[in-house]
Amino acid sequence: MNVVEQIKEQLKQETAAAAVKAGLVSKEELPEVVMETPKDKEHGDFATNLAMQLAKTAKKAPKLIAEDITGAMDTSKASVEKMEIAGPGFINFFLDHSYLRQVIPAVLSSGQDYGKTDVGGKKKVQVEFVSANPTGDLHLGHARGAAVGDALSSILETAGYDVTREYYINDAGNQINNLAYSVEARYLEALGKETTMPEEGYRGADIKQFGEELAAEHGDAFVETAREERLAFFREYGLKREMEKLKQDLLDYRVEFDVWYSETSLYESGKVEEALQLLEERGEVYEADNAVWFKSTNYGDDKDRVLVKNDNTYTYLLPDIAYHQNKFERGFEKVINVWGADHHGYIPRMEAAVQALGYDKEQLDTRIIQMVNLYENGERVKMSKRTGKAVTLKDLMEEVGIDATRYFFAMRSSDTHMDFDLTLAKSESNENPVYYVQYAHARLCSIFRQAEEKGYEYDPDADLTPIASEKEYDLLKKIGEFPEAVAIAADKYAPHRMTNYAHELAAAFHSFYNAERVVDAEDAAKTQARLKLVKAAQITLQNAMALIGVQAPERM
RNA sequence: GUCCCAGUAGCUCAGUAGGAUAGAGCAACGGCCUUCUAAGCCGUAGGUCGCAGGUUCGAAUCCUGCCUGGGACACCA
Numbered sequence: 001m002n003v004v005e006q007i008k009e010q011l012k013q014e015t016a017a018a019a020v021k022a023g024l025v026s027k028e029e030l031p032e033v034v035m036e037t038p039k040d041k042e043h044g045d046f047a048t049n050l051a052m053q054l055a056k057t058a059k060k061a062p063k064l065i066a067e068d069i070t071g072a073m074d075t076s077k078a079s080v081e082k083m084e085i086a087g088p089g090f091i092n093f094f095l096d097h098s099y100l101r102q103v104i105p106a107v108l109s110s111g112q113d114y115g116k117t118d119v120g121g122k123k124k125v126q127v128e129f130v131s132a133n134p135t136g137d138l139h140l141g142h143a144r145g146a147a148v149g150d151a152l153s154s155i156l157e158t159a160g161y162d163v164t165r166e167y168y169i170n171d172a173g174n175q176i177n178n179l180a181y182s183v184e185a186r187y188l189e190a191l192g193k194e195t196t197m198p199e200e201g202y203r204g205a206d207i208k209q210f211g212e213e214l215a216a217e218h219g220d221a222f223v224e225t226a227r228e229e230r231l232a233f234f235r236e237y238g239l240k241r242e243m244e245k246l247k248q249d250l251l252d253y254r255v256e257f258d259v260w261y262s263e264t265s266l267y268e269s270g271k272v273e274e275a276l277q278l279l280e281e282r283g284e285v286y287e288a289d290n291a292v293w294f295k296s297t298n299y300g301d302d303k304d305r306v307l308v309k310n311d312n313t314y315t316y317l318l319p320d321i322a323y324h325q326n327k328f329e330r331g332f333e334k335v336i337n338v339w340g341a342d343h344h345g346y347i348p349r350m351e352a353a354v355q356a357l358g359y360d361k362e363q364l365d366t367r368i369i370q371m372v373n374l375y376e377n378g379e380r381v382k383m384s385k386r387t388g389k390a391v392t393l394k395d396l397m398e399e400v401g402i403d404a405t406r407y408f409f410a411m412r413s414s415d416t417h418m419d420f421d422l423t424l425a426k427s428e429s430n431e432n433p434v435y436y437v438q439y440a441h442a443r444l445c446s447i448f449r450q451a452e453e454k455g456y457e458y459d460p461d462a463d464l465t466p467i468a469s470e471k472e473y474d475l476l477k478k479i480g481e482f483p484e485a486v487a488i489a490a491d492k493y494a495p496h497r498m499t500n501y502a503h504e505l506a507a508a509f510h511s512f513y514n515a516e517r518v519v520d521a522e523d524a525a526k527t528q529a530r531l532k533l534v535k536a537a538q539i540t541l542q543n544a545m546a547l548i549g550v551q552a553p554e555r556m
Numbered sequence: 557g558u559c560c561c562a563g564u565a566g567c568u569c570a571g572u573a574g575g576a577u578a579g580a581g582c583a584a585c586g587g588c589c590u591u592c593u594a595a596g597c598c599g600u601a602g603g604u605c606g607c608a609g610g611u612u613c614g615a616a617u618c619c620u621g622c623c624u625g626g627g628a629c630a631c632c633a
Contacts, residue, residue: 036572039579049575055613062613087576088614133633173633200632291631302559302629309631316633344560345628370561371626412569416562417626424568424582430595431582439595450592488572500570503580514588514597534592556595 003102004480008035008046010078011093015048015069022068024058037481044084044092045477051089062089097473101464103480107536108460115543119487120161124331127153129338130250131168134242135179136204138249138393140420141340145369146393147409147549149338150255151495152367154547159490164332165257168323171239172263173316178202179242180235186211187234191220204390210241249393253402254549266322272314275322275357276307284356294321299352299361320346321353328359336493337366338414344368367493369414376422400425403550407434410548411499433503434550440506441545442556443513444538451519451531458535462528471512472533478508479540486547495548502544509537 012033020027031053038047051066058065066085073083082094107114129149132142150165157163170176182202188195190212197203214222214237222230243260250257266272276292279285285294290310294317297304307318327335339346347366354364374381374391381391396405404425411433412418424431451458467476482501489497518530542552 034573034575036575038576039571040576043576047576052575052613090576092576170633175633289631293631306631311631313631315631320633341561341627343628347560368561368627373626416569419568421568428595432595433581435595436581439593443593443596447592454592485572492572496570497572500580507580510596511598513592514594517592519592556593 002480002483003099003106004477005484007078007095007099011035011046011080012048014074014078014080015050015091017074018069018072019050019054022072024054024060024065024068029057038092043086043090044082045095045097046093047090048093049090051085051091055089065089066091097476098468100473100476100480101467103476104464104467104532104536107479107539108532111539112543114539115482115486115547116158116160117483117487118160120156120159120490122160122162123333124164125156125161125334125336126164126166126327126330126332127156127336127338128166128168128327129153130255131170131339132246133170133175134239134246135175135182135202136242137206137390138246139390140372140374140393140396141369143253143393143396143405144372144409144414144418145338145340146250146253146255147406148367148369148414148495151406151410151498151548152336152338152493154549155486155489155495155498158486158543158547161334161490164259165255166259166261167257169243169260169262169264172267172319174200176235176239177231179207179238180231182207183210183214183234183238184231187214187222190215191223193223206242206245207238210238249397252397253393253406261323263319263323266319266326271322271326272319275325276318278325279307279321279356282356282358294349294353294356296349296352296356299355301348301352305349317346317349317353320350321357324350324354324364325357328354328357328363333363335364337364339366339368341368341370365493367414370417372418372420374420374422378423381422403438404432404434406549407437407499410495410550413494413496435556436510437499437502437506437541437545438550438553439556440509441538441541441552442554444509444534444541445554447518447534448531448538451527454519454521456519456524456527456531458531459528460532462532463525464529464532466523466526466529467533469516471515472530475508475512475533475537478505479536482540482544498544498547502541502548505537505541505544509541 012035015035016030016033019025019030033048033050035046035048038044051062051069054065055062063085066089070083070085070091073080075083079096079099080093081096084092084094086092110116127149130138130142130146132138138146153163153165178198178200179202181198185195185197185201186208222233279294284298285292285307287293291306292308293304294307295304305317306315308314324335350366351361351364355361400422408420408425428435430436448458485497485501489495516530518527518534520527545552
């Protein structure tokens, strides 16, 4: 447990003990003491609403209860300097801040590991995200999903979960046939032959390029080939090229998957049949109208779903069920799906399926990545998948840059609609929030360069007692909250809390930087102590930025 | 028609498991660079938390109804 949490825990215990000692409540009836950090510094370092909570059982006014508690409080152990009763009955604690100096050695000794906790208890968790069909370039929505899914995974890892990042490749359905038709059409087109793009075809620039390359490489070799053979080749070719591109784009975006799971492999290994059989054995399916239905209404779905169509082929749902069964068979205790908003309607049936297979509903958690609207110069940018006119992940990385793109997407709660302001994201000015955080890091690095120039050698054993100003303590407190901030972000699956934290940490540092000098020729002891403080800030900021996939530049 | 998400400052969004005078960034206004990077800091102004009820010591947060915007509702994936 880190220093800030320790003192908070101590404070909780002392408060609880005081309430019992004052005869307000028995030890058994005592509620969990809520100790929060007030937003307003005027309200102390910590505050509790215990007196209000006890108002009912103690049958007394909260303010009087608060007086009893503060009167019975042992203030020595938790560094309490002052207590105030405020508002409707809050007890505000003002601490002797010198305890915060202990944060520094804790951070310095942990280094890159600072922020790690074991709240996850090594639990095996799978995060499936992006999983875009290999039929075209990754677009805006995928970019958001990738940023959120990757940040979430990193946060869970740091909070002590055993995380697997996984991409499900939809390489078996109709869309792959359409991919083959589309490549064929573009190939023939490139040869100047008469052809029509199928209605359901993919019109992306990437496929046009494939067609041209095939034409250039193979000439008209495929024109005379039997259609079936030709399509089989284009299908294979298109899939391979799309996957290569997908993997490269994601890698460039700094997203690395542990597992790429192929839908086709589910068929080949017989897992799809297995899943169907299992559902049959468990009495979860029935036949009607020449089709096989999954009785998902047993588990709260709106209506039952077809698994096997009357032409004897499978719906997409069945392999999806098999895939989820396989996830649990691989030992994941928790399965998190990060899905696009268009998959929103599948959640109830997938949850039903998981339960029908005998797993607990709680083991599956699906997060929806809401729509992204693009704006440029105040105008909504219209996009169309049909015509292939869409802003791709690649476009974003080139135009906006990776750091700004990832920060922008990670910054927002993922389940709300989002306006992405291209003009703002592209601007290299203070209007752009990502620079605020990066600039703090560049400044931190600059301090060390200056210290070196002035002949200061960083001393890991320097005495920390010169650390005593308000700005220093504010910064230290923020640094000390990092492990808890990660744990909360993990618990709530809320990566945007990490960007909030990074911003707050940067703010605490900027404020300190403007108020106090680190490298001071007049005071070597203070300089050495502050260099250690600044080192701790640098480590923490780097770790926070790493969690959201944003680089920490040494200069700007 | 049913279901889901959203509605908070001029704009984009937070709001810590019901708490104090609802917070940030940008935009606006006023200050701060002979000293470690002014992509920064300090301050001012800006609000009927969509609307109406309810629950209680206390509601942006929980409940009910309504309004507005977006999305989902295939034997397509």
